[in-house]
Amino acid sequence: MAVGILALQGAFAEHAAVLDKLGVPHFEIRQKRDLDQPMNGLIIPGGESTVMNKLLRELDLYDTLRERIQSGLPVFGTCAGLILLAKQIDGGIPCFSVMDIRVKRNAYGRQLGSFFTDDRFGGSERIPMTFIRAPYIESVGNNVEVLSVVDSNIVAAQQDNMLVTAFHPELDMDLTVHQHFIRMVEQFRLKNAG
Numbered sequence: 001m002a003v004g005i006l007a008l009q010g011a012f013a014e015h016a017a018v019l020d021k022l023g024v025p026h027f028e029i030r031q032k033r034d035l036d037q038p039m040n041g042l043i044i045p046g047g048e049s050t051v052m053n054k055l056l057r058e059l060d061l062y063d064t065l066r067e068r069i070q071s072g073l074p075v076f077g078t079c080a081g082l083i084l085l086a087k088q089i090d091g092g093i094p095c096f097s098v099m100d101i102r103v104k105r106n107a108y109g110r111q112l113g114s115f116f117t118d119d120r121f122g123g124s125e126r127i128p129m130t131f132i133r134a135p136y137i138e139s140v141g142n143n144v145e146v147l148s149v150v151d152s153n154i155v156a157a158q159q160d161n162m163l164v165t166a167f168h169p170e171l172d173m174d175l176t177v178h179q180h181f182i183r184m185v186e187q188f189r190l191k192n193a194g
């Protein structure tokens with residue numbers, strides 16, 4: 001199996017390092033022909049969502065990736081990746097527009113742009129959470145499961161094959177969130193093989 005990591009911009013190398021630790025094969029997606037190889041999961045990293053949105057269209061990656069996500073490909077979006085998956089962005093234009101969440105960009109203001117805390121993810125123990133000019137999720141549809149709440153704001157959620165975090169688990173040592181995503185990838189792979 002292999003996980004594709006969108007590598008146009010932002011923190012893609014850090015996700016690759018976590019997958020290495022977990023022994024999960026991965027490859028970078030930089031251009032359309034990178035999508036020719038088998039892909040069992042997709043990671044959309046943090047970075048700058050407006051830049052990634054523009055590049056996805058310029059490089060003609062947008063339609064193929066959107067179709068695959070809609071057909072059930074497991075996808076994990078961190079920070080800017082969360083913004084790209086959202087159906088609604090407060091004061092902004094959605095990109096993939098596939099996940100039933102409403103998102104506020106740069107939600108913590110300039111002064112509090114980056115901070116660190118720890119809290120629960122789903123049923124887990126407290127895990128480290130690094131936020132960098134992060135969004136949060138203002139509201140979710142009925143079909144979305146809330147996985148983390150920090151200061152009354154939703155910062156991790158899942159809808160079927162789509163997992164998002166407003167924080168950056170790839171920047172901390174804890175593997176909980178990536179392990180959760182790899183379980184989603186395994187389930188999808190087994191379902192498709194059977």
Ligand SMILES: NC(=O)CC[C@H](N)C(=O)O
Pocket residue numbers: 045046047048049050078079080081083105106132133134135
């Ligand atoms: N760390 C991040 O990914 C920041 C996201 C960025 N503020 C955006 O709007 O795209």
